[in-house]
Amino acid sequence: MSDSGESVKRKTKRPSAERTTQRDPERTRAAILEAATKEFAENGMGGARVDSIAERAGTNKRMLYHYFGDKEQLYLRVLEEAYVRIRTAERALNIGTRDPEEGIGELALFTWRYFLQHPEFLSLLGTENLHRARWLRQSVRLKELHSHLIGELSQVLEEGKKSGVFIETADPLHVYLTIASLGYFYLSNQYTLSTIFGRDLITPANLEAWERHIVHVTLASIKR
Amino acid sequence: MSDSGESVKRKTKRPSAERTTQRDPERTRAAILEAATKEFAENGMGGARVDSIAERAGTNKRMLYHYFGDKEQLYLRVLEEAYVRIRTAERALNIGTRDPEEGIGELALFTWRYFLQHPEFLSLLGTENLHRARWLRQSVRLKELHSHLIGELSQVLEEGKKSGVFIETADPLHVYLTIASLGYFYLSNQYTLSTIFGRDLITPANLEAWERHIVHVTLASIKR
DNA sequence: CAAGCCGGTAACTAAACAGTTACTTGATGG
DNA sequence: CCATCAAGTAACTGTTTAGTTACCGGCTTG
Numbered sequence: 001m002s003d004s005g006e007s008v009k010r011k012t013k014r015p016s017a018e019r020t021t022q023r024d025p026e027r028t029r030a031a032i033l034e035a036a037t038k039e040f041a042e043n044g045m046g047g048a049r050v051d052s053i054a055e056r057a058g059t060n061k062r063m064l065y066h067y068f069g070d071k072e073q074l075y076l077r078v079l080e081e082a083y084v085r086i087r088t089a090e091r092a093l094n095i096g097t098r099d100p101e102e103g104i105g106e107l108a109l110f111t112w113r114y115f116l117q118h119p120e121f122l123s124l125l126g127t128e129n130l131h132r133a134r135w136l137r138q139s140v141r142l143k144e145l146h147s148h149l150i151g152e153l154s155q156v157l158e159e160g161k162k163s164g165v166f167i168e169t170a171d172p173l174h175v176y177l178t179i180a181s182l183g184y185f186y187l188s189n190q191y192t193l194s195t196i197f198g199r200d201l202i203t204p205a206n207l208e209a210w211e212r213h214i215v216h217v218t219l220a221s222i223k224r
Numbered sequence: 225m226s227d228s229g230e231s232v233k234r235k236t237k238r239p240s241a242e243r244t245t246q247r248d249p250e251r252t253r254a255a256i257l258e259a260a261t262k263e264f265a266e267n268g269m270g271g272a273r274v275d276s277i278a279e280r281a282g283t284n285k286r287m288l289y290h291y292f293g294d295k296e297q298l299y300l301r302v303l304e305e306a307y308v309r310i311r312t313a314e315r316a317l318n319i320g321t322r323d324p325e326e327g328i329g330e331l332a333l334f335t336w337r338y339f340l341q342h343p344e345f346l347s348l349l350g351t352e353n354l355h356r357a358r359w360l361r362q363s364v365r366l367k368e369l370h371s372h373l374i375g376e377l378s379q380v381l382e383e384g385k386k387s388g389v390f391i392e393t394a395d396p397l398h399v400y401l402t403i404a405s406l407g408y409f410y411l412s413n414q415y416t417l418s419t420i421f422g423r424d425l426i427t428p429a430n431l432e433a434w435e436r437h438i439v440h441v442t443l444a445s446i447k448r
Numbered sequence: 449c450a451a452g453c454c455g456g457t458a459a460c461t462a463a464a465c466a467g468t469t470a471c472t473t474g475a476t477g478g
Numbered sequence: 479c480c481a482t483c484a485a486g487t488a489a490c491t492g493t494t495t496a497g498t499t500a501c502c503g504g505c506t507t508g
Binding site (some may be wrong): 014034043044045047088123125126127128129130132133136137142143145146150174177178180181182184185186187189190191192193194196197198199207209210216217219220221 | 307396404405
Binding site (some may be wrong): 247248252284285286287 | 485486487488489
């Protein structure tokens with residue numbers, strides 16, 4: 001894929017006039033993916049409209065089918081990309097090498113803030129689970145993406161147990177699920193919750209309170 | 225609504241042959257509601273098919289539109305009924321009058337087990353939140369249904385604070401959201417979670433472990 | 449400068465869908 | 479035994495939708 005002096009195409013590569021609203025495959029592809037992410041997040045798999053995606057992307061259905069095959073393949077691509085993005089950002093935390101209590105706290109904060117800034121990711125998860133992971137199961141790319149997270153979590157928990165700050169029964173998967181639960185539910189269910197309890201959960205003050213609550217609960221559940 | 229000897233209709237009320245697959249409005253209505261609950265839970269609002277609901281109910285579209293108006297009104301009815309059912313069962317716990325620690329533990333257990341036995345309720349919540357509570361917001365019946373829960377929770381938390389078992393900062397809404405988060409996320413996201421972590425979360429052993437975890441986390445977060 | 453390829457457009461098609469209408473059946477009451 | 483009315487059926491309609499096809503135009507290359 002690297003342009004290693006090959007004669008395939010683009011010798012003169014559009015010398016001046018960097019963008020004259022001309023054709024640009026990469027740009028179109030990326031625009032479709034971004035538009036599809038929004039459309040699927042807002043309307044789910046059943047509710048998303050292919051025409052609407054094409055329009056949001058500033059292109060048309062022909063290109064969408066050209067690049068992605070059909071609606072289902074496009075959806076899977078959107079989902080895979082969303083997972084890759086969060087796991088990549090998470091990896092940069094390097095919680096494995098930190099002080100145990102600080103490491104867990106940082107993971108909780110990161111997860112909460114990522115969820116808060118990427119509501120489309122939560123939506124996509126919800127949609128995919130409504131369909132019992134029908135599309136994610138077919139994905140070959142994602143299996144190994146997640147073992148790294150559990151590995152680092154195990155590492156930091158073990159260290160905490162050795163130094164006596166964490167209880168012996170603390171389990172890496174349970175800790176991650178606890179952190180994710182508290183963030184996911186609050187945000188993804190904010191609309192019904194705000195309605196039934198008559199209290200707007202998304203005000204800055206309430207968000208900050210819940211952030212502190214997540215860190216507090218996570219640490220309280222594993223500290224000796 | 226009670227049959228107080230009124231002369232409206234059904235004087236002889238079908239004396240023998242209790243059901244000859246004849247007409248029965250109540251039965252048809254209930255069948256449609258039950259079928260709709262399943263269809264909406266499995267496919268969401270956008271994915272649910274009116275024809276499919278009619279077929280599942282053993283009737284046809286004409287009756288569905290006759291009793292419920294249109295698809296949206298039927299959906300709202302399904303959602304309202306689901307909320308009424310969980311809040312009614314919850315009320316029977318009477319946590320307000322119990323020993324504080326036991327009361328909170330019982331609420332956590334009840335919520336977890338109710339979610340486990342009523343996956344369609346979780347699905348409906350997910351669907352409704354995807355649409356930002358568009359239909360629930362229109363409901364007039366549900367506003368007061370939830371103040372009771374928070375009231376009883378406040379009561380039991382206050383008592384726990386007085387007797388010194390709970391910390392002063394424990395907040396009723398936060399406690400409920402913690403319990404609901406841990407149950408909801410584990411179950412509603414079980415499909416993607418099982419896939420990415422390569423571990424079946426729904427085995428009896430894993431379910432029991434998570435049940436114990438929920439009670440542990442909830443109490444650890446508010447105990448002094 | 450001619451051939452053809454590739455990014456892109458727009459109109460089309462077959463199927464699926466929500467909602468409607470015209471009709472059937474059977475119980476009741478005069 | 480006939481008129482009425484409500485429960486229920488089934489075929490129909492207009493619209494929306496995923497996916498396709500016929501075509502355009504400019505760039506690259508021989």
